[in-house]
Amino acid sequence: MKDCKITFIGGGNMARSLIGGLIEDGFNPDHIHVSDPEPLCLQALTDKYPVHTYTSNLSAAKNCNVLILAVKPQQLQAVVKQLAPEWESDRLLISIAAGIKLDDMARWLAFDDAAIVRAMPNTPSLVQAGAAALCANDAVSRQQHELAESILRAVGLAIWVDDEVKMDAVTALSGSGPAYFFLVMEAMEFAATEMGLDAETARLLCLQTAFGAAKMALESDESTSTLRERVTSPGGTTERALHELDDGGLRGLFENALIAAALRSRELATQLGEDNA
Numbered sequence: 208m209k210d211c212k213i214t215f216i217g218g219g220n221m222a223r224s225l226i227g228g229l230i231e232d233g234f235n236p237d238h239i240h241v242s243d244p245e246p247l248c249l250q251a252l253t254d255k256y257p258v259h260t261y262t263s264n265l266s267a268a269k270n271c272n273v274l275i276l277a278v279k280p281q282q283l284q285a286v287v288k289q290l291a292p293e294w295e296s297d298r299l300l301i302s303i304a305a306g307i308k309l310d311d312m313a314r315w316l317a318f319d320d321a322a323i324v325r326a327m328p329n330t331p332s333l334v335q336a337g338a339a340a341l342c343a344n345d346a347v348s349r350q351q352h353e354l355a356e357s358i359l360r361a362v363g364l365a366i367w368v369d370d371e372v373k374m375d376a377v378t379a380l381s382g383s384g385p386a387y388f389f390l391v392m393e394a395m396e397f398a399a400t401e402m403g404l405d406a407e408t409a410r411l412l413c414l415q416t417a418f419g420a421a422k423m424a425l426e427s428d429e430s431t432s433t434l435r436e437r438v439t440s441p442g443g444t445t446e447r448a449l450h451e452l453d454d455g456g457l458r459g460l461f462e463n464a465l466i467a468a469a470l471r472s473r474e475l476a477t478q479l480g481e482d483n484a
C-alpha cells in the first residue's frame with residue numbers, strides 16, 4: 208500500500224474524508240492524485256494536504272495503481288467511459304458511488320478482467336467514524352482486496368459482503384442509516400424541550416446518550432436486545448416508554464423504512480446502469 212499511487216476522480220466530500228483518513232493513517236500524500244473540474248475545490252484540498260491536483264481526469268489517472276471514483280452516481284458512466292481507452296491491466300478500480308453495479312462498470316470500461324471493487328461508505332466517514340461495506344468482482348486479487356479494505360478502513364469500519372445483491376440492504380442500513388438516527392435524536396430532543404429542558408441541554412444529553420449507547424453496544428459481546436432488556440427494570444420508567452414505542456409500531460416502521468430504501472437502491476441501479484446514448 209505504501210508505494211502505490213492512488214488517484215481520486217472527484218474531489219468532493221467523500222474524497223476529502225478518505226484523503227484525510229489515509230494521510231492520518233500515515234499514507235504519503237505525495238502518492239495521492241486528485242482530479243476535479245472545479246479549481247476552487249482542488250485549492251481547498253491543497254490548502255490542507257500536499258497532494259497532486261488536476262482538472263483533467265486522464266492526467267490524474269496516469270500510472271496510478273488504484274483509481275477511486277468519488278463522483279456522483281449520475282456522473283459515473285461518463286467518467287468511466289472517458290478513462291476506458293487508457294485503462295491499465297494491473298490497476299484496481301474502486302467506486303464509492305451509490306447503486307452502480309460491478310458489471311455495469313466493467314461493461315463501460317470495456318476491458319477484459321478489469322479488477323473492480325464497489326464500496327458503500329456513509330457520511331460519518333467525514334469524521335473517521337464511517338461504516339462501509341465492500342464487494343469485488345472475480346478479477347480482484349488478494350492483494351487488491353487488502354488494499355481496498357485498508358483504504359476504506361482509514362475512515363472507519365470496512366466489511367466485505369459475499370454477494371453484490373446485499374449492497375441494497377447495506378445501502379438501506381448503513382448508507383442511509385445516519386439519517387434515521389438523526390431523526391430519532393431530533394424527535395427525542397424535541398420531546399425533551401416540550402417537557403421543559405432548554406434546547407442546548409436537550410441536545411447534549413441526547414447526543415451523548417446516543418454516542419454512549421452505540422459505544423457500549425460496540426464494546427459488548429451481548430446483543431442489542433440483551434442490552435435493552437438489561438436497562439429495562441420491570442415496572443420502571445424505561446419499560447413504560449418502550450411499551451409506548453412498541454404500541455406505536457416502531458419495529459414495523461423501521462422494517463418498512465429499510466425495505467423502501469433497498470427498493471429505491473435497486474431502482475437507481477437499474478436506472479443509472481442503462482447505457483447512455
Ligand SMILES: NC(=O)c1ccc[n+]([C@@H]2O[C@H](COP(=O)([O-])OP(=O)(O)OC[C@H]3O[C@@H](n4cnc5c(N)ncnc54)[C@H](OP(=O)(O)O)[C@@H]3O)[C@@H](O)[C@H]2O)c1
Nearest residue numbers: 217218219220221243277278279280303304305328329330
Ligand atoms: N457523502 C456521503 O456520505 C456518501 C455516502 C455513500 C456514498 N457516497 C458516494 O460518494 C460519491 C461522492 O459523493 P460526495 O458526497 O463526495 O459528492 P460531492 O461532494 O458532490 O463530490 C463529487 C465531486 O466530483 C466532482 N465532479 C463532477 N463531475 C466530475 C467529473 N466528470 N470528473 C471529475 N470530478 C467530477 C464534483 O464537482 P462539481 O461539484 O463541480 O460537480 C464534486 O466536487 C457519490 O457517488 C456518492 O454516491 C457518498
